[in-house]
Amino acid sequence: MVFHTILPKIAVHWLFNLYRAARKLRSNAFQYYYNRNSTTKPSTTNPKGTTTPFIPSGADKTVVCDFHGGLLASTALFPYFMLVACEGGGLLRALLLLCAYPLVRLLGERSDAGVRVMTFVAFSGLRPRDADLVARAILPKFYMERLNAQVYGRLWVPARRKVAVTSAPRVVVEWFLKEYMAADVVVGSELQMVRVGRAWYFTGLMCGPGPAGPGMRQKALGEVFGADGAMADVAVVRSSNPLDHPFIPCCKELYVVSRESASTSRLPREMYPKPLIFHDGRLAFLPTAPATLAFFLFLPLGFILSVIRISIGIVLPYEINFVAGALFGIRFRTSGRGGAPMPGARAANNNNSSSSKPKNRGVLFVCTHRTLVDPIMLTTALQKPVPAVTYSLSRLSELIAPIKTVRLTRDRRRDAETMARLLSKGDLAVCPEGTTCREPYLLRFSPLFAELADDMEPVALDAQSTWIYGTTASGHKWLDPVAFFANPVPAYRVEFLGAVPREHTRAGGRTSAEVANWVQRRLGDALGFECTGFSRRDKYMMLAGNDGVVAK
Template identity: 55%
Template sequence: MVLPMVLLKLTDWVWYQLLANSCQRAARKVRNYGSPKPHQLPQPPSFPNITKCELNGRKSHTLVCDIFGGLLRSNSVFPYFMLVAFEGGSIIRAFLLLLSCSFLWVLDYELQFRVMIFITFCGLKIKHMESVGRAVLPKFYLENLNLHAYEALASTGSKVVFTSVPRVMVEGFLQEYLDVDDVKGTELLTSGHYFTGLLSKSGLLMKHRALKEYFGDRIPDIGLGTSSLHDDLFISLCKEAYVVNKEDSKSNSSTSVLPRHRYPKPLIFHDGRLAFLPTPLATLSMFLWIPIGIVIAIFRISVGIFLPFKIAIFLATCTGLNLSVKGLDSTSTKSNHENRGVLYVCTHRTLLDPVILSTALAKPLTAVTYSLSKMSEVIAPIRTVRLTRDRKKDGKTMNKLLSEGDLVVCPEGTTCREPYLLRFSSLFAELADEIVPVAVNTKVSMFYGTTASGLKCLDPIFFLMNPRPVYYVEILGKLPKELTCAGGKSSCEVANYIQRKLGDALGFECTTLTRKDKYLMLAGNEGIVSDNKRKN
């Protein structure tokens, strides 16, 4: 029974491809039969490009659009379902969604959506979807916003988005980042704290029907969509209609990319493991790489633990790790009359920052951390000491460690993936006069080596699983004594100065945000958990 149905679908698809243009013209004639309404516009070939939309004087106007194919440069919904499946569900759920690509192309529009929704959401916890919608999806939406579509949206006073994807996937981003007034999308059935993977009684949202129901006799001022038949019906119900051409939707079109400095809201924090947009081909490449990546990560960890610094760097470089070191360590010959160690102050990108610095300097360092998993402590090739977040106790601990040797500290208190520096704690400035700022940055192509809501013990492994991870280290040189507390500066002045110095070296923007702000935004807590969990 299944095989005949598949063959029937395949035949239907071929027939559609051969006669698509003629069928579309016939559908237009049927739809336009009779007396046309005065606000109906010419058919898609006559609809102007979004670049022709006049932006001035639009504050009293209403714009309607879809996020896919309208606001985003690509109308493909698969990567965003994959993000939910992988980040909110599991690797098994993501693999099943990838397998569905083998037959999705023979299904019709509505059935494709139903299959993807079922695989992605069946048994998924509601709180996990909320976490993905808040901390993962916004990054990918912002990176794929169409510049011209965003400008049109921002110029209007009222904005309503209609989309066939589940509302929970887009509503948070649209309202928080784009100030959209209302979002109409497909509604999902839930059972307790879980999604069932089934649609509500209203079924899959059809944009043109939803628009008529929402506005009634009123006519929206601007409609934005693509030249597809679905969007043709949708935007034809507006006073003005504009389309986003295929050329504008290509992800590599530089003219349609929204620059970071034009983001409606700065993207400072985001979570999740995937560092790429998981298109079907990119996702397949990831699954093929994972077994190889695990072996390479174990090898990179092993050479760091058991081999001398120079040999470890050479072997790690042979596996694709790119370590770039700039600047000279001027503290090799100690001149400190108190015979105390040097305090290295680093920007914080991953848990490996102290290890990479120790390797770059080719000398052992001690790293202080607020909370570290047992696994990370075991695989760390350098000494690690936990702090308690009690300022007085931590000060004594760091003083003692400095009397024993060189110490590395990351005063941001947590990692940040984007080109921003969080507020520096001033405690380190009170403890040492010999301070060396170190600018650290990373670049990954497949997996992020940090997480706010996942398992912290896997952070180093995920980073080292990347095919060609990059670590950039710049040693800025010892801070002059007159700029330290010994020179009359307050600890806050020293901390702020070093933050600005490191920000300038990396081209990062300094902020006053803290670890608490990050975890409240990404995980809904303050990032402090009991010792037995060790997840912050």
């Protein structure tokens, strides 16, 4: 009778305590698993006696991190394979990978078989140059936005030696980990290549053992510790069964990142290892399986909407562009008064101009550059056509543009003559950055515009893309307008900042470089963007390996 009454109470009490312990562990930033040199768990109580989450420190230690789930807040591998397939191989390859997703889920996304299936679909027949371009210009943005702030700040940054282990092929993570994260060693699978003629291609097959096999364990031991048999100090993973990781036997301490911590601890932009200024690719969202399916379902409708929206700007008069665009999902917001110089500014500027220059010149609109349709949006806001100059534009964009576009030659004297001639006939729009930038940064302003006119008005333009970026550095630039207007709800903001005061122009004694820097700061303050010294050449050399010139 005693056993029948006491044992159930003991069992209930034991289960309740076990539940409380599990909740306490899940609330911690890291779940402590074991320490080879100690049998006691580190204290989580501060000097005041209150309980705080235990966050270890990696100072002066060798730290081994599982990249997906340790350094990154998510364990998912499929979205990054999808980025390789879509951006490196095209939409058809991305669709094939999406069709293979049920098989990947059945095998396990992080299992050896699942990784091999995704690797084969994403890399088979892909050129190493295309994969390298994705790894350098596209993936760092998505990696950076999903870094775990606590793992990065407490363990990775202060570590004496940094080791990253990934289940994905090393080619897609190594550049980011070494260039942005200062990793000492990156352990991952290698890919087989085959030579066809003079070109090399990936076969889609992995060299040697899979990412979770015993062979990878020996590879990790050899690359990280050499032949001396040393051990790492700390290992950080996130897995349902952390002891399955191949590098665990060579680490003294093991920590498992809790799911709650990973979902809430994102690294803010100001704490990035390096500023994320340039990136390429068309996809503006992380292509998880549900998001990719929705993207492919919407793509035909998006193309139709894009054609309609572009036709509105070409065919319809300016007076009804706002209403027609809003009916088809374009969000357009404008503020300020454009085209009106400050009182007395034009007269003062004309008095200071030489007799050889025409007296009645137009206003020079100095704009930020977000997409190729910036001058068109400026024209729509002004309700009158304004010519624009550009360094490089595809033939299709020139044909469908509802305004006059003039190419510059990169010859300073000839470009100055061209812009002066256009200003003598009326207003002119110019983007001194010379190229587009997606992130909240302004590139260096060329001072040429400041040498041509003192009647200037800065115009802050900003564009928002939800699914598809309307710019590219290495892809098909003629698709830029089509891609931007294929977004479900493309948005544009145009803000006129008023004419540049005379004391900040060359007529007021400033140099052209000082004028350009002042206008850049004025536009940066209006948009909340940071001003940089990077140029058009810096962007294209990093993202595409060229100077960004499109053949006429």
